[in-house]
Amino acid sequence: MPGEFDFIQWIRTQQKPSELAPLPAGDDLAILKWPEKDLLLVGVDQVLDGVHFDSTVHSPRQIGRKAINRNLSDCAAMGCLPAAAVVTIASPAGTGMDYLKELYLGIKEAGDKFNCEIVGGDTASWPGKLAVTVTILGRSAGIKPITRSGASPLEAIYVTGPLGGSILGRHLTFEPRIDLARQLAKNFRITAMIDLSDGISRDLAHICRESDVGAHVWAKQLPVHQDAIETRRDGRSALDHALHDGEDYELLFTSPDKIPPTIAAAIGMTFRGSGVILRASDGSESPLAPHGWEHTL
Amino acid sequence: MPGEFDFIQWIRTQQKPSELAPLPAGDDLAILKWPEKDLLLVGVDQVLDGVHFDSTVHSPRQIGRKAINRNLSDCAAMGCLPAAAVVTIASPAGTGMDYLKELYLGIKEAGDKFNCEIVGGDTASWPGKLAVTVTILGRSAGIKPITRSGASPLEAIYVTGPLGGSILGRHLTFEPRIDLARQLAKNFRITAMIDLSDGISRDLAHICRESDVGAHVWAKQLPVHQDAIETRRDGRSALDHALHDGEDYELLFTSPDKIPPTIAAAIGMTFRGSGVILRASDGSESPLAPHGWEHTL
Numbered sequence: 341m342p343g344e345f346d347f348i349q350w351i352r353t354q355q356k357p358s359e360l361a362p363l364p365a366g367d368d369l370a371i372l373k374w375p376e377k378d379l380l381l382v383g384v385d386q387v388l389d390g391v392h393f394d395s396t397v398h399s400p401r402q403i404g405r406k407a408i409n410r411n412l413s414d415c416a417a418m419g420c421l422p423a424a425a426v427v428t429i430a431s432p433a434g435t436g437m438d439y440l441k442e443l444y445l446g447i448k449e450a451g452d453k454f455n456c457e458i459v460g461g462d463t464a465s466w467p468g469k470l471a472v473t474v475t476i477l478g479r480s481a482g483i484k485p486i487t488r489s490g491a492s493p494l495e496a497i498y499v500t501g502p503l504g505g506s507i508l509g510r511h512l513t514f515e516p517r518i519d520l521a522r523q524l525a526k527n528f529r530i531t532a533m534i535d536l537s538d539g540i541s542r543d544l545a546h547i548c549r550e551s552d553v554g555a556h557v558w559a560k561q562l563p564v565h566q567d568a569i570e571t572r573r574d575g576r577s578a579l580d581h582a583l584h585d586g587e588d589y590e591l592l593f594t595s596p597d598k599i600p601p602t603i604a605a606a607i608g609m610t611f612r613g614s615g616v617i618l619r620a621s622d623g624s625e626s627p628l629a630p631h632g633w634e635h636t637l
Numbered sequence: 638m639p640g641e642f643d644f645i646q647w648i649r650t651q652q653k654p655s656e657l658a659p660l661p662a663g664d665d666l667a668i669l670k671w672p673e674k675d676l677l678l679v680g681v682d683q684v685l686d687g688v689h690f691d692s693t694v695h696s697p698r699q700i701g702r703k704a705i706n707r708n709l710s711d712c713a714a715m716g717c718l719p720a721a722a723v724v725t726i727a728s729p730a731g732t733g734m735d736y737l738k739e740l741y742l743g744i745k746e747a748g749d750k751f752n753c754e755i756v757g758g759d760t761a762s763w764p765g766k767l768a769v770t771v772t773i774l775g776r777s778a779g780i781k782p783i784t785r786s787g788a789s790p791l792e793a794i795y796v797t798g799p800l801g802g803s804i805l806g807r808h809l810t811f812e813p814r815i816d817l818a819r820q821l822a823k824n825f826r827i828t829a830m831i832d833l834s835d836g837i838s839r840d841l842a843h844i845c846r847e848s849d850v851g852a853h854v855w856a857k858q859l860p861v862h863q864d865a866i867e868t869r870r871d872g873r874s875a876l877d878h879a880l881h882d883g884e885d886y887e888l889l890f891t892s893p894d895k896i897p898p899t900i901a902a903a904i905g906m907t908f909r910g911s912g913v914i915l916r917a918s919d920g921s922e923s924p925l926a927p928h929g930w931e932h933t934l
Contacts, residue, residue, distance in 0.1 A: 366847050367784045368711035368832065369680035369775060374671045382756065383666035384723040384772055388763040414665035426681040428770050459679065466685040468766040473725050475681055475772035478666060487664045535665065550663050 344463050347440055351461070354448060360423055361459050370459035372424060372477075379480035381420045385410045389469040393512070400439050402512050403472060404446025410537065411476035412454055412516035413589045417535040419486040419525040420478035422456035422518070429463045430471040443472065454518055483525045491532035491551035491594040493612040498604035501590040503540060504568025504582035511587035521591060524603070533593035539586045542630040544616050547594065554613035557583075557628060559620050561607045583618070584631040641760050644737055648758070651745060657720055658756045667756035669721060669774075676777035678717045682707045686766040690809070697736050699809050700769060701743025707834065708773035709751055709813035710886045714832040716783040716822040717775035719753035719815070726760045727768040740769065751815055780822045788829035788848035788891040790909040795901035798887040800837060801865025801879035808884035818888055821900070830890035836883045839927040841913050844891065851910035854880075854925060856917050858904045880915070881928040 352365050363371050374380060387407045389395045395403070408425060415422045427447055431440060440463065448458055456476070500517055517535070524530050532547045540557070548555050559579055565588075568581035594610055608619075618628040649662050660668050671677060684704045686692045692700070705722060712719045724744055728737060737760065745755055753773070797814055814832070821827050829844045837854070845852050856876055862885075865878035891907055905916075915925040 363784070366786065367782075368714040369678040369717070369773070369782075371715075371782050371784075372677040372679060374675075374677040376673050378671075380669040380671040380677070380774075381666040382669060382721070382723055382772075382774065383759075384725050384757060384770070385759050386725045386727055386761060386770070388727050388761055388765060390764045391761060417665040418668075420666070424679070426679055426772055428681050428683045430683055430685050430768050460681060462680075462682050464683060464685055464688060466766070466768075467687045468685060468768065469763075471727050471763075471765065471768050473681070473683070473770045475679075475723055476666070477677075477679065485664075485666075485668050487660070487668075489663065 347437060347463055350441065351444060355458070358457060361457060365460060370426070372459065375479060379485060381415070381418055381478035381480065381485060382475065383411065383414050384473060384475040385414065386471060386473040388471050395470050398512065400442035401446035404443040405450045406512050407472040408447045408450045408474045409514060409516050411474045412450065412456065412518060413535040413537070415476060415478040416517040416521040416591060417533050418478065419483045419521045419530070419533065421481040422454050422476055423479050424457050424459045424477045425451055426475045427458060427461040428473045430468060431463065431465050432470060433465045433467060435465065447474065454516070483522060486525060486530050486533040488532050488534055488547050488550040491547055491553050491610050493553050493610050495531060495594040495596050495610045496606045497544070497555055497557070497592070497594055497608040497610060498599055499540070499563065499590055499592050499607050500604045501588070502563040502565035503536065503588045503590065504565045504578060504585045505571040506567065506585055506587040508567045508570060510567060514589040516589065517591050524593070528595050528597040528599055531594045531596065533591055536588040536590050536592050537586055539584045539631065540592060541583050541616065541628050543592055545630050547592070548614060548616060553610040555608055555610050555616045557608040557616060557618050559618060561605060563605045583628065644734060644760055647738065648741060652755070655754060658754060662757060667723070669756065672776060676782060678712070678715055678775035678777065678782060679772065680708065680711050681770060681772040682711065683768060683770040685768050692767050695809065697739035698743035701740040702747045703809050704769040705744045705747045705771045706811060706813050708771045709747070709753065709815060710832040710834070712773060712775040713814040713818040713888060714830050715775065716780045716818050716827070716830065718778040719751050719773055720776050721754050721756045721774045722748055723772045724755060724758035725770045727765060728760070728762050729767060730762045730764060732762065744771065780819060783822060783827050783830040785829050785831055785844050785847040788844055788850050788907050790850050790907050792828055792891040792893045792907045793903045794841070794852055794854070794889070794891055794905040794907060795896055796837070796860065796887055796889050796904050797901045798885070799860040799862035800833065800885045800887065801862045801875060801882045802868040803864065803882055803884040805864045805867060807864060811886040813886065814888050821890070825892050825894040825896055828891045828893065830888055833885040833887050833889050834883055836881045836928065837889060838880050838913065838925050840889055842927050844889070845911060845913060850907040852905055852907050852913045854905040854913060854915050856915060858902060860902045880925065
């Protein structure tokens with residue numbers, strides 16, 4: 341029966357030394373030569389069976405891809421370049437090498453697109469469900485990290501793509517907006533940014549709280565995804581899906597600059613104050629309560 | 638019902654800005670100013686309910702402490718100083734804030750002992766069992782990282798403490814040998830090192846394979862822990878426990894230097910060749926097969 345060590349040996353055949361990680365894997369920790377002058381950005385996200393994916397429906401490649409892409413999307417949100425990742429897999433006993441290899445390749449292929457190397461990890465079998473955790477290391481690489489706290493009143497609020505209904509498939513197939521984030525940061529003043537993982541109602545509230553501003557969202561201007569129109573069969577409007585569904589992984593940001601609509605849609609404006617206010621198509625205004633995804637404990 | 642966000646807000650009250658992480662938490666990624674000239678060492682380990690702990694027996698503080706101490710022990714193995722950690726918790730639905738706070742405090746207190754800051758994380762509830770993942774960032778801080786691959790033939794093999802029977806409690810209460818590792822590296826030529834997580838039979842085989850040497854282990858010289866004598870009631874000898882039990886978290890290393898027995902016990906010698914050979918008390922020799930802990934997949 342193949343064990344953890346066989347899997348590690350196989351992973352080593354997938355890796356090659358690089359400028360960042362000159363030594364091959366095989367130690368307790370990976371050794372990286374961090375580029376001087378670059379800030380190091382670090383974060384971690386997990387995907388869990390029954391919450392972020394369904395192992396009875398989704399393939400291990402899809403699961404692996406989603407696990408790292410959530411983290412790569414965090415890099416986009418900060419305007420940094422991903423550099424390296426470490427991965428843990430907790431797998432149900434009897435999962436088998438072939439499944440784990442597929443999972444790993446899903447992670448690796450998605451990382452490769454952004455030159456993000458998998459430099460270490462830990463695999464264990466257990467009497468539990470599949471859980472995959474990816475820790476990402478990003479580097480500032482010439483761009484000051486963009487936080488959630490830099491927005492000022494009377495800035496425009498933008499979003500980089502249509503929203504809603506990601507459950508139909510985009511929550512698995514989205515592409516992290518890293519290149520777009522870097523282009524935005526190079527060409528415009530981006531004062532605060534976040535990636536839309538929990539729904540705009542919740543994620544915009546994060547920016548408002550951290551930046552100490554309020555925000556108007558104009559329903560008419562909100563780009564609504566075709567998937568949000570499809571999912572309206574559940575009785576909620578397409579707008580409701582666009583506002584509250586999570587896992588769009590588009591960028592939501594503020595800027596004092598006028599940004600061409602071909603790049604991002606202006607969906608509102610910050611104001612001096614607090615809270616998020618939705619202006620409906622009929623011109624009426626009301627507080628936008630966060631209905632997006634939050635784990636209860 | 639308290640949610641993920643309440644927990645994050647509470648965690649933020651536990652953190653304070655530092656030289657390494659000058660900005661408070663609150664973004665997708667933590668921003669670190671990595672010390673120039675320091676190599677960055679990174680690794681990840683998970684502890685899983687039913688494998689590394691038993692949530693029906695062990696307290697959340699004990700579980701949190703073990704989760705990070707396994708990683709801190711990896712820092713010891715490489716001779717580096719821990720600097721920062723990020724944490725994920727996958728918790729069964731309904732776990733509650735109090736339990737998660739205890740878990741977090743277990744992690745934080747153990748990290749604080751070594752000035753290792755918790756700079757980020759991700760908490761999610763799920764229909765699964767408790768899993769805690771800690772990613773550790775270490776810095777070389779004046780000592781060239783010690784790998785598993787530097788041993789040469791005819792070097793002494795040392796261990797920093799008595800082995801076996803950790804299941805009686807030491808697997809939860811061990812102290813990572815970081816200070817000792819740094820002292821050893823400063824005062825002696827340490828050519829290869831590993832922390833004893835999987836049992837000496839397995840971990841010494843790792844050093845042999847990576848260094849392309851063989852190793853003799855002298856049964857007479859092996860420091861056997863009182864716990865190994867206790868656990869021999871299961872029918873296995875105390876020596877067997879000392880050789881094969883995992884989770885001692887003592888350091889196993891090779892050196893061409895004579896190291897005082899008050900610091901570490903000499904338990905064998907490397908040779909030109911391969912494999913691990915045990916010399917029994919009666920002088921007979923036989924291959925030492927790895928019986929220590931390995932996850933089957």
